[in-house]
Ligand SMILES: Nc1nc2c(c(=O)[nH]1)N[C@H]1C(S)=C(S)[C@@H](COP(=O)(O)O)O[C@H]1N2
């Protein structure tokens with residue numbers, strides 16, 4: 001098999017198969033090891049005085065030792081930070097819920113600041129009664145709670161031509177997964193009364209870019225939410241405070257933040273440049289558009305380039321995330337030999353449609369190099385493609401919707417690197 005590195009080098013390698021991953025070993029913690037350890041035998045400073053009182057931090061923040069678990073951007077990617085993107089530190093998180101404070105941000109004209117009192121949502125166009133809602137009005141409709149991922153269509157977009165960015169945060173971090181509280185868009189549209197000619201819903205935000213997009217009426221009446229809480233608390237400014245649209249399973253661009261207007265139209269409104277930018281080029285030189293649904297995808301978050309193995313051979317937890325916009329994740333396979341052999345990983349919980357799943361594979365690592373991959377399956381029967389399979393259809397010049405299998409080359413010293421294999 002040929003392995004290509006970020007710097008364009010290639011090498012032919014033979015990877016051992018199967019045996020290295022035969023079942024998890026025992027994680028030995030011996031009393032002998034602890035005997036001479038001052039952390040066990042001596043009274044530590046934190047036990048010699050009292051700690052912070054309850055009012056030290058009215059709104060709690062992560063402890064200083066976790067200060068590297070933050071969003072990061074890639075400076076050369078965009079000209080400025082106003083119309084830019086940063087990345088969720090997925091390599092350092094576990095479980096499935098993304099804390100708002102480290103959930104990636106994507107703005108076209110910066111994150112705006114708006115008070116709830118200044119919030120208005122207008123519904124107009126092909127409706128019986130045009131309506132304007134205040135924030136308080138929205139709070140009076142029956143609400144629902146749902147966990148959904150929001151993935152920018154550009155996630156993994158820099159990896160089409162070759163392995164490029166060194167870390168799961170940068171290759172796969174344009175995604176977050178939160179529990180939203182909101183009112184179904186259907187409820188508000190029914191309040192206004194949709195006329196029979198209405199086929200599309202044009203949604204726009206209050207920011208300078210407005211990020212206007214058209215959504216088919218069928219989707220708008222299905223599971224779209226007008227959300228005002230994420231993970232139990234108010235949306236953060238950068239995620240659209242006080243109200244954003246949640247469009248389950250569909251590309252992040254449609255999840256309009258600072259939602260201000262919804263117009264029912266008979267045709268799709270082509271928004272300024274954004275719609276054309278979110279078009280996929282194909283191998284034959286043609287393009288496809290209206291590719292709204294995010295296909296099944298997964299990535300090993302640890303070990304990975306930013307999360308190397310520090311403990312040497314023996315018991316090793318391999319973990320990652322899987323998601324699909326089309327249905328629930330039903331299975332994730334993990335390979336340690338670049339896709340020659342696959343083992344079924346353990347899902348931490350049964351998958352649900354449009355939400356992230358956490359998977360684990362507990363192995364007894366033999367300390368040899370690994371080519372780590374994960375492969376997601378969803379309940380429509382779809383299986384995540386290899387990079388070669390995806391390129392056969394989409395070519396090398398695509399930007400959006402790259403859901404191919406990712407490979408990390410893990411060396412015997414535990415360090416990992418982004419590579420691709422063929
Ligand atoms: N009003 C408005 N909504 C917006 C955007 C924007 O710039 N303005 N960016 C869109 C894009 S491209 C994405 S991927 C998601 C990102 O949501 P987040 O910033 O909460 O991660 O918001 C979408 N909604």
Ligand SMILES: [Mo]
Nearest residue numbers: 152153252253
């Ligand atoms: Mo996006």
